[in-house]
Amino acid sequence: MDDAALLRSIAAGDREALAALYARHSPWLQVRLRRRCPDDDVVAEALQETFVAAWRGAGRWRGEGDVAAWLWGIGVRRLVDQLARRPRHSPLSDVPDPAVASAEEQVLLGVEHADVAAALNSLSPELHAVVQATVLDGLTTREAARLLHIPQGTVKTRMARARVLLREALS
Structure with missing residues (x-):
């Protein structure tokens, strides 16, 4: 089944169609969300909320555009919502703990991201x-x-x- 057919089935209450859509799209969606937030718990929550919203909103999808783009729009909005609920925004760079990171990793991260990441953060x-x-x-x-x-x-x-x-x- 293509994505549009899956959404029509989901709108009719087919849980297997939702499982198929999840299996097809959750891996890449999780990677893209993870690039925007280093907190695995926040990403997992946003991903779960994305597919809950897809389940609830499948009947409202008009068949225009790509289903993956529709899911991405939902996912990034859910991530923003999750981050807005937090008392403080997450740092942009996912810098490892200095006690665990090698000296080479620390230097590379500092050279590559420090100024821009610090400014953004x-x-x-x-x-x-x-x-x-x-x-x-x-x-x-x-x-x-x-x-x-x-x-x-x-x-x-x-x-x-x-x-x-x-x-x-x-x-």
Whole structure:
């Protein structure tokens, strides 16, 4: 069965179709979510919520576009929701514990990511979310606004503010 047929079956209450959709899409979805959040528990929760939303919303899928893109949209929104519930945003770089990491790993991570990651992590959660959505996830202003549940003008304003702060931090 193709993805569209699976969604139609899911809309009719077919749990096996949901299992097939999950088996087909959860591996790549988990990898993409993991790239945006180093916390395995948050990623697992967002992944679970994605497929619960797919189960509940399968009947609303209009058949337009790719099912994988639809799932990704749900998944990244669920991840943002999970991160918004946390008291503090997660650091961008997944730096290993210095006591466990080898000296070579520490040097490579420092050279490769330290300045940019530190600058990004110094942003407020609101600015960080806009940068992540527009720059790292490649969303348009309209898509980022929809994803973050804020007006497009707010996305533009926050991105402008983030640019200023990042320039200051990196200069």
